[in-house]
Amino acid sequence: MMIKPATDDLGVVLRRDLVATGVHDNAIARLVRVGTLVRLRHGVYADARRWAAASKVDRHRMLSRGVMRLYDDDVALSHVSAALAYGAPDHGLPLDEVHLTELSRAGERVQAKVRHHRGSCREDEVVLRDGHKITAPARTALDTAALVERDAAVCVLDWFYQQKLTDPEELRRELRTRSVWSDHLDLTLKLGYARVGSESVGESLARLAFLDAGLPEPVLQHEVRDDRGWLIGRVDFAWPEQRLIVEFDGREKYHSMRRDGESIEEMVLREKTREDRLREATGWTVIRITWADLHHPGRLLARLTRYLAPVA
Incomplete structure (x- = not known):
């Protein structure tokens, strides 16, 4: 028995829609038993394959x-x-x-x-x-x-x-x-x-960890320029007085940073070149952090307090 015409673009179908196409309650119950449909709540069903594959x-x-x-x-x-x-x-x-x-x-x-x-x-x-x-x-x-x-x-x-x-x-x-x-x-x-400038969950959580530890609040999405005023890069977190940069490396960032037709390896090499320019042209310290650092905030903050004195 075909139910696909009755489902919407998410694979959801209402009992009333099934009944309107001639699929009555006994048939609906049979479709649930054989694993074609999943009952989400009273009156609401979904295509079982779509449901199983869904996050x-x-x-x-x-x-x-x-x-x-x-x-x-x-x-x-x-x-x-x-x-x-x-x-x-x-x-x-x-x-x-x-x-x-x-x-x-x-x-x-x-x-x-x-x-x-x-x-x-x-x-x-x-x-x-x-x-x-x-x-x-x-x-x-x-x-x-x-x-x-x-x-x-x-x-x-x-x-x-x-x-x-x-x-x-x-x-x-x-x-x-x-x-x-x-x-x-x-x-x-x-x-x-909350702040304008956090571009991912990881960046938001990292900023909260900095603030909870009493560190000075960073500048978000800071533009770093060389002595001629040319833009080298825009960074996640910056403390200009201490010339410290922290970049959060998360999966979202790597997907968003890839250019059309660029492989992961090419993107990583381009990002490494950018980081080298930040260090060489400006003398800034660059620290990269990941989700693992957020799971162990004590170690992360120990790295940062070498450069940043906690706010009184």
């Missing part, structure tokens, strides 16, 4: 898609689910539940893998995306940050800045409108850690 984030998006197709216009995709729909990183985010904000101000509840939030939304705080209502970027960034721990919150806020979906001034304005909300103080503190 945790993609599975959350699939469940979100099915849930939104079940509901009318009185809800908006929000919080973590909206952030992932925009493409935000999933570091530290809970993925087990789809988050909706009730525009009709219905009560808060958790039901069938859906967390319903009660909260008033202004007209400019809700937009249409893929035919469904979703909270606007600024509202989404703050709502998501309110749900999670500081590090995950800052990674999300930094990403929204980096994508130019919002900016610090807009988030401060948005935060002022919810000053009576219970999360206001917590969000104020988290927002104080």
Whole structure:
């Protein structure tokens, strides 16, 4: 029995759509038993092959898609689910539940893998995306940050800045409108850690580690020039007074830095040449760090404090 025509581009299909094509409940149950379909929640199914191959984030998006197709216009995709729909990183985010904000101000509840939030939304705080209502970027960034721990919150806020979906001034304005909300103080503190200029989760977490250790705050995406004023490179973290550069080497960076038709080996050699120029032409010290360094922050910070005195 063919079900592919009834599935959407994510491989999601609703029970009502299957029934409309003549696939009734007994047949649906049989498709689940033989492994053709996976039941995501009441009324929502997915192509089993697509589900098995999907990441945790993609599975959350699939469940979100099915849930939104079940509901009318009185809800908006929000919080973590909206952030992932925009493409935000999933570091530290809970993925087990789809988050909706009730525009009709219905009560808060958790039901069938859906967390319903009660909260008033202004007209400019809700937009249409893929035919469904979703909270606007600024509202989404703050709502998501309110749900999670500081590090995950800052990674999300930094990403929204980096994508130019919002900016610090807009988030401060948005935060002022919810000053009576219970999360206001917590969000104020988290927002104080977010920065324009972090270009990956690794860079956000590294910056937080520097600040937690009491090190001076670095300049982000600093342009280093030689004596003639020619640009040598833009670096992740810089302490100009100490002439110290720290570069975070993560998988995202290597994929984003590759030029069209360039191999990994060619890209690494080009990056090494750039680093040599930074050292030779300017006399700066260059330290490279990786995810392994973030897992052992004590050793990382010991390397940095040779060049940086902690702030009193």
